[in-house]
Amino acid sequence: MAIEKMTFIDINGRVDSLNGTLIRCLQSGVFQPEDASKLSEYSIGKQALLRNPYSALLQRITETAAQLNFPLGYREFGGLPTGNRKAFIKESDSFVSEMLERRAAPEEAEDFLQSARDPFLQLYSKVKLLHDAHNLRRYVTVKETFHLVGFIPTRDKEAFLKLVGDIPDIVVSARPAGGDPRLEVPVRLRNNAFTRPFEMFVNMYGSPAYNDIDPTSFVCCTYCLLFGMMFGDVGQGLVVSLLGFLLWKLRRVQLGQIMARVGVVGAFFGVLYGSVFGFEDALDPLYHALGFAEKPVSVMDSATTTGLLLTTVAMGVVLILTVMLLNICIGVKQRSLERSLFSQNGVAGLVFYASVIVAVVSMLLFGKSLFSAPFVLLCLVLPLVAIFFREPLHRLLYLRSKGARISSDEDLKSSFTFKEGGLNILDVFSSHYVTSRFGRIPTDSYNKLVFYEDEPFVLHPIKTDQDYIWCLYAAAKVHEDKMDAIFRDLRFERVYIPDEFLSSNEAAQGFIRKCVEGEPLPVAGARQSKPTTMLQYIFPDGVGSFFIESFFEMFEVLLSFITNTVSFLRIGGFVMVHAGLMSVVFSISGMFGPVGAVVTIAVGNLFVMGMEGLLVGIQALRLEFYEMFGRFFDGAGTRFEPVRVNY
Amino acid sequence: MLDYSGNAAIAKVRALYGKRLKAEDYNALLQKKNVGEVAGYLKNDTYYAPALEEVKEELIHREQLEYLVRRFGLDTYVRLLKYSRNDNLFFRLHLMEREIAQILLAIRYLNAGSMERYVISMPEYLTDHTSFNLYALAKATTFDELLNVLEPSEYYRIVGPFRPPDDGKTADITGCETALLGYSYQKSLEIVQKDYRGKTRRDLTELLHTRIDLHNLSVIVRLKHFFNADIPVIRERLIKVRGKIPPREYGALLQSGASASLERIRGMVRGEPPRFSEADKFNWVGVLSTTAKQGLTLRKFRSSQQAPVTLLSYISLLEIEAGNIVNIIEGTRYSVPAEEIRKLLVI
Numbered sequence A: 001m002a003i004e005k006m007t008f009i010d011i012n013g014r015v016d017s018l019n020g021t022l023i024r025c026l027q028s029g030v031f032q033p034e035d036a037s038k039l040s041e042y043s044i045g046k047q048a049l050l051r052n053p054y055s056a057l058l059q060r061i062t063e064t065a066a067q068l069n070f071p072l073g074y075r076e077f078g079g080l081p082t083g084n085r086k087a088f089i090k091e092s093d094s095f096v097s098e099m100l101e102r103r104a105a106p107e108e109a110e111d112f113l114q115s116a117r118d119p120f121l122q123l124y125s126k127v128k129l130l131h132d133a134h135n136l137r138r139y140v141t142v143k144e145t146f147h148l149v150g151f152i153p154t155r156d157k158e159a160f161l162k163l164v165g166d167i168p169d170i171v172v173s174a175r176p177a178g179g180d181p182r183l184e185v186p187v188r189l190r191n192n193a194f195t196r197p198f199e200m201f202v203n204m205y206g207s208p209a210y211n212d213i214d215p216t217s218f219v220c221c222t223y224c225l226l227f228g229m230m231f232g233d234v235g236q237g238l239v240v241s242l243l244g245f246l247l248w249k250l251r252r253v254q255l256g257q258i259m260a261r262v263g264v265v266g267a268f269f270g271v272l273y274g275s276v277f278g279f280e281d282a283l284d285p286l287y288h289a290l291g292f293a294e295k296p297v298s299v300m301d302s303a304t305t306t307g308l309l310l311t312t313v314a315m316g317v318v319l320i321l322t323v324m325l326l327n328i329c330i331g332v333k334q335r336s337l338e339r340s341l342f343s344q345n346g347v348a349g350l351v352f353y354a355s356v357i358v359a360v361v362s363m364l365l366f367g368k369s370l371f372s373a374p375f376v377l378l379c380l381v382l383p384l385v386a387i388f389f390r391e392p393l394h395r396l397l398y399l400r401s402k403g404a405r406i407s408s409d410e411d412l413k414s415s416f417t418f419k420e421g422g423l424n425i426l427d428v429f430s431s432h433y434v435t436s437r438f439g440r441i442p443t444d445s446y447n448k449l450v451f452y453e454d455e456p457f458v459l460h461p462i463k464t465d466q467d468y469i470w471c472l473y474a475a476a477k478v479h480e481d482k483m484d485a486i487f488r489d490l491r492f493e494r495v496y497i498p499d500e501f502l503s504s505n506e507a508a509q510g511f512i513r514k515c516v517e518g519e520p521l522p523v524a525g526a527r528q529s530k531p532t533t534m535l536q537y538i539f540p541d542g543v544g545s546f547f548i549e550s551f552f553e554m555f556e557v558l559l560s561f562i563t564n565t566v567s568f569l570r571i572g573g574f575v576m577v578h579a580g581l582m583s584v585v586f587s588i589s590g591m592f593g594p595v596g597a598v599v600t601i602a603v604g605n606l607f608v609m610g611m612e613g614l615l616v617g618i619q620a621l622r623l624e625f626y627e628m629f630g631r632f633f634d635g636a637g638t639r640f641e642p643v644r645v646n647y
Numbered sequence B: 001m002l003d004y005s006g007n008a009a010i011a012k013v014r015a016l017y018g019k020r021l022k023a024e025d026y027n028a029l030l031q032k033k034n035v036g037e038v039a040g041y042l043k044n045d046t047y048y049a050p051a052l053e054e055v056k057e058e059l060i061h062r063e064q065l066e067y068l069v070r071r072f073g074l075d076t077y078v079r080l081l082k083y084s085r086n087d088n089l090f091f092r093l094h095l096m097e098r099e100i101a102q103i104l105l106a107i108r109y110l111n112a113g114s115m116e117r118y119v120i121s122m123p124e125y126l127t128d129h130t131s132f133n134l135y136a137l138a139k140a141t142t143f144d145e146l147l148n149v150l151e152p153s154e155y156y157r158i159v160g161p162f163r164p165p166d167d168g169k170t171a172d173i174t175g176c177e178t179a180l181l182g183y184s185y186q187k188s189l190e191i192v193q194k195d196y197r198g199k200t201r202r203d204l205t206e207l208l209h210t211r212i213d214l215h216n217l218s219v220i221v222r223l224k225h226f227f228n229a230d231i232p233v234i235r236e237r238l239i240k241v242r243g244k245i246p247p248r249e250y251g252a253l254l255q256s257g258a259s260a261s262l263e264r265i266r267g268m269v270r271g272e273p274p275r276f277s278e279a280d281k282f283n284w285v286g287v288l289s290t291t292a293k294q295g296l297t298l299r300k301f302r303s304s305q306q307a308p309v310t311l312l313s314y315i316s317l318l319e320i321e322a323g324n325i326v327n328i329i330e331g332t333r334y335s336v337p338a339e340e341i342r343k344l345l346v347i
Helices: A015-028 A055-068 A085-104 A106-139 A154-164 A196-205 A216-230 A234-251 A254-273 A284-290 A302-333 A337-342 A347-366 A373-388 A390-398 A403-408 A410-414 A425-430 A443-452 A477-489 A505-517 A534-538 A543-566 A569-589 A594-632 B004-018 B023-030 B035-045 B062-081 B087-112 B116-121 B134-139 B143-150 B156-162 B173-195 B198-227 B231-237 B247-255 B258-267 B278-303 B307-333 B338-344
Strands: A006-014 A032-034 A141-143 A145-153 A170-176 A434-442 A457-464 A468-476 A493-495
Touching: A006 A015, A006 A154, A015 A106, A015 A145, A015 A154, A032 A106, A055 A085, A055 A106, A085 A106, A106 A145, A145 A154, A154 A170, A170 B023, A196 A216, A196 A254, A196 A594, A216 A254, A216 A302, A216 A569, A216 A594, A234 A254, A234 A594, A302 A337, A302 A347, A302 A543, A302 A569, A302 A594, A337 A347, A337 A373, A337 A390, A347 A373, A347 A543, A373 A390, A373 A543, A390 A534, A425 A434, A425 A468, A425 A505, A434 A443, A434 A477, A443 A457, A443 A468, A443 B116, A443 B134, A457 A477, A457 A505, A468 A477, A468 A505, A543 A594, A569 A594, B004 B062, B004 B307, B023 B035, B023 B307, B023 B338, B035 B062, B035 B307, B062 B307, B087 B116, B087 B134, B087 B143, B087 B173, B116 B134, B134 B143, B143 B156, B156 B173, B173 B198, B173 B231, B198 B231, B198 B247, B198 B258, B198 B278, B198 B307, B231 B247, B247 B258, B258 B278, B278 B307, B278 B338, B307 B338
Parallel strands: none
Antiparallel strands: A006 A145, A006 A170, A032 A145, A141 A145, A434 A468, A434 A493, A457 A468
């Protein structure tokens, strides 16, 4: 199971080369662009999108094609126009007009249209490419040079670099994707021919993220197993498989590929159940030849029922434990302690669930109770406590110490978090006699201010981060240059407050808040408090609220363990339903003569295949999505969709 | 008894080394158009991310970025010290070099009469680690006050003799530098002899000897080529601690021109040494010297199974990497063409 490796492409170059670059990216068919303005170092540029000059021409061409009854499609068109764009558009427009005029003269129309078809379609292909390439400008930022970023599959890297390599005055940088957290890497799944059809089910739920795992192979194995178990019949399984094969071959129905596979597994289980088109004794000679007294699994035998149901529950337990292990692996891969350790699908949940199962099995099978105090405390209570407190534990582990520096500095202590109304910004910035600057100073430089105690400035810390302190300094205007020089040397990063935010103190405060916390401008009346103590940080919604919510969540967690486990009983149920339905068919067939019986059995088989197949397929998918995916698969990724010209 | 801490150190250092900047990272950095873009790349695509987490690409100052890169190196070194059974050597060598650099910087500013500028340059992150008070050093306005600050440290008796006479002359900065560096290498070699045995001792000694020889050879090249200095003057500026090159050979090199010493450095480079034009080959003596140092250090790092050697080698490699990044930052800031910046890099 694999997620295809992606490469991040970063193209930078002269604006003159932008068009050529966009065309090449489009022609490559493997490039998915990303909005370059998401990267703050490129966002200082404006986006390059202008009104598309080819839109009107393209529309005329497609309308003309409809009138002339030319089915649109790709034609090799040789080179792209190298001269003036307006001249090319004008020339093309004239050509299209001529097409319509000549068509109007019936005596010439036939020959003319015959000869003009190819040039017309070549023109269409050319203009469509230019038009679509121009639209890609919405991803580009431009400031002196342009920046275009995106992703390509790593296996196509050499070919892509070769393709864009001949564009002059651009620099293409290619590096492994996934390093930059600001961009979500799109995902393309890479599976072998046998498991690939099951990507349809995975994508139905959601695309895996780039740092996730591809569950397709897991789905293939489990879905085939579940379907096969519930649809165990040799004849019906082979018919479903054949039908699926034909659906794919003749109609390219994707579900057909899945049917072709699950049908074979169904046939295998049919061998175990000894059922061929509902005939429960058809394989008895085979069993006797192999040395068995009877079929391995006799579904209709009441003695088998309990064993069958328990087997399905056991299978459910194994599957649930497996997906929990998968979730832990994903948590480790993503370096998420909460996910891998403290969640109900992490180590805590695994220990709890496995312990309960082991204790129950021990009691039922061996009559031995494992519920001693150490067992209960370590294997049941402790994991439940970890699950209960998973979010506070997670916050505690990732809380960064601000260090003694803040605790010893009263100003910084009070500035630990931004406080509304702490300072009248407007008074400070609108004074004629005072120079004021807002920005942030590195913490290391802040400590050096002790050397400037005698200098005439005032510093007001606003918010303290680990490495920087957002602050405001002010000095008398006569000392402006000197103070600016000092703070420049101390690497003060100045942020200019636009004039429109200096109309009122609230506006200025709002702008400053946006800077220091990256939040949108505050809504009037909205609660803006931020955590100021450790307890508030760990329990941001309040301790009481946390306990109430978590208490009910724990109910849901414990209930889900039970329901998810018991849910697998349906497999046993459907095994028996399948056999039961065929039994009914045979009962009905017994009411007719030989011909009627054959017809009844045939129709009955078709009916059971259809209805049972549909039901079983849906139930298996339900088990996949709800009982399994829900425990490890987020499906929060984005699919890789490279830009291509759709002719 | 198995040295679990040593094995842990080697594993940790090798894991960190795997995250180093590679050729493609340098290529990407050389394409950046301004300091913000360089900061963005380091912050989002390299293992410098934690050190640059709060950096805002659109606001970052060049010096602040360099500062954070260098601080990352020190923080890494301090973290790795936990794995070392004997942090004496590493404390001595790594921190001593930094302490010496600060003392020399302060003396330069004193000589220039602009000691207030030292405050700006002083790396605040060192204050918790130095053996003297950096803040007090920043407040010194005379050489005597500087000596008072150094008094609790071992540097006092080294720097003391270089106190300028009261007639207003400036302190002999180059003499002071030679004395301090010689002292640091001497101390380091003594510790190696005392605390280590066998191959570990041999490897550590080789690393230190190489540093001494490269320093001395670089001094000979620079003083001969750029200053036409006499042999006695050059001899005064050489670290007196013996390296791998015997005194006899130094004598011969001093008698020869600058090219002989440059070729001697080139001979210490493993593999293909960087080529420079004949006209300005002496301008690149620093790059050549660092390349030679890197080659030996890398060989020791890769082949050694002793934690002290691995740790010392890694710290050197980290310093070289930090130097490369600073060159890129400065080159980008002053719009130096990428190919010119590339010549300064030791990859």
